[in-house]
Amino acid sequence: MSKTPEAVAAAERWTAHNYHPLPVVIADAEGAWVTDVDGKRYLDCLAGYSALNFGHRHPALIAAAHAQLDRVTLTSRAFIHDQFAEFCQKLTDLTGKDLILPMNTGAEAVETAIKVARKWGYLVKGVRPGQAKIIAMEGNFHGRTTTIVSFSTDPDARDDFGPYTPGFQLVPYGDLAALEAAIDENTVGVLVEPIQGEAGVLVPPAGFLPGVRDLCTRNNVLMLADEIQSGLGRTGDTFACDDEAVVPDMYIMGKALGGGIVPVSAVAADQNVLGVLKPGEHGSTFGGNPLACAVGIAVIDLLRTGEFQERSRELGERLHTGLAKLIGDGVTEVRGRGLWAGVDIDPARMSGRDASVQLMERGVLAKDTHGSTIRLAPPLTITADEVDWALEQFHSVIA
Structure with missing residues (x-):
């Protein structure tokens, strides 16, 4: 039976x-x-x-997890553990960025990107307090927190979960003219999936991602690339942005970074972006824990082979x-x-x-x-x- x-x-x-x-x-x-x-x-x-x-x-990921389980699994970020620096250093090498901020889930990484972009906007770009704006794409899927669903166009994710968080503007995915028109002096970031996964694996028109990069550079706006589904080998490159030689200001990673064993996410950016954070302003008890870092190191080692x-x-x-x-x-x-x-x-x-x-x-x-x-x-x-x-x-x- x-x-x-x-x-x-x-x-x-x-x-x-x-x-x-x-x-x-x-x-x-x-x-x-x-x-x-x-x-x-x-x-x-x-x-x-x-x-x-x-x-x-x-096998390599399971071995890394087993070995770490026999030693230490959690310290919190109140202390430093012996896997932390290696994980962060190897992930900076993989992304070509200066700094890493590890979290747990993809949604947490997106929330981290939003907070960092806003703080960067106020401290570095000089946006007036409380006026920072982030532009996102119609059809997006970045998670299901109350802030993220505030700029979702999926009724299942959004309906009946208001009131919604302000500070976001939507433009059609793949439409550079609409994006250019939406950017103003308060725009601090453009949040984009290089390929929209939940929407049905939508690939943008050729030239769209380079166009986003150019608009962000010319207008002093951060390009935030959500590579949670598209990254870490899925599309044939380490990151989907690589296909058109685009380097965003921030990579947002998750899913495969944990090897299917533990939730591991992170954002990667240069010092002038992630350096705006000070102790106590953002964090996570489990973010960057020893088990997560040990598995993450093994994942990065697999990716570095190019296989x-x-x-x-x-x-x-x-x-x-x-x-x-x-x-x-x-x-x-x-x-x-x-x-x-x-x-x-x-x-x-x-x-x-x-x-x-x-x-x-x-x-x-x-x-x-x-x-x-x-x-x-x-x-x-x-x-x-x-x-x-x-x-x-x-x-x-x-x-």
Whole structure:
């Protein structure tokens, strides 16, 4: 008798219904594969929304976590531990920035970027007190805190959570003219996802990110790049901004930085930006804890080899070539870069939820967004044969 229905019912009984998960209950995982409570295996093509870029239980990451668990896991930032400096130094090397501020979740990192940009605006740019403005993009997803949902255009994330935090202005994603018109003397930052993930893996027009960089430079505004989903190898580069040789003033990182083991996030910027913070003005008890830093060091070491970026480029091309063959045969559009794709299902065929359930039944885990779009983001450890097998299952469901 299957254990899944009872486990699903128990989860529904004791949990607030803030998610609508697929009816699969995972009990074990390794690499690109997971196994449910009934022993059925699935190819994980979501990878924790890019938190599992290096697969489930990567040996180097698990070894780093085990070793640190035997020593010390938490000190708080009241003290310095022996993993902290190495983590920060290696992350500055990876980003090319002067300083790091470690936090835990992606939303915390975005909140950190917002606070730093505002303080920079007052202390460095000279914006009048209380007037700092940050420009964000329509269709954005930066988290679900009360401040972040204040500039969301997703009704599920925003509705009924007001009153909303002021100080933000929205412009259409990809529209440089609208961005230029919105910038004024009080603008301290432009917050942008190089690729919008939750919106359906939307890739901006060529030249948009360099255009944002240019507008920010000319107007003394900080470019804040949210690379929480797009960064750390997902798109075929270390950061998605790298594809057009754009260097933001601040990188916002999360998800894959914790190796799928612990929540780890950070912002990286130069001294003239992050240096505005003084003791007591921002922090986190768990931010930069020893376990997080030990895992983060191992993640950075994996990225420094370039292997995972190369795998994402090569296997991403294979994935996108296969998905493109379905356009006009159950698929209306495919977007993305590297091992990351947004696939629009013809609504006349089925909904994105129906497609996700049918893929699950065939042993492939993916997830829908905005009704008719499927997001695919397998671990960067996936093999060519596994990509081909996933494409076969996708074709069987959609075509």
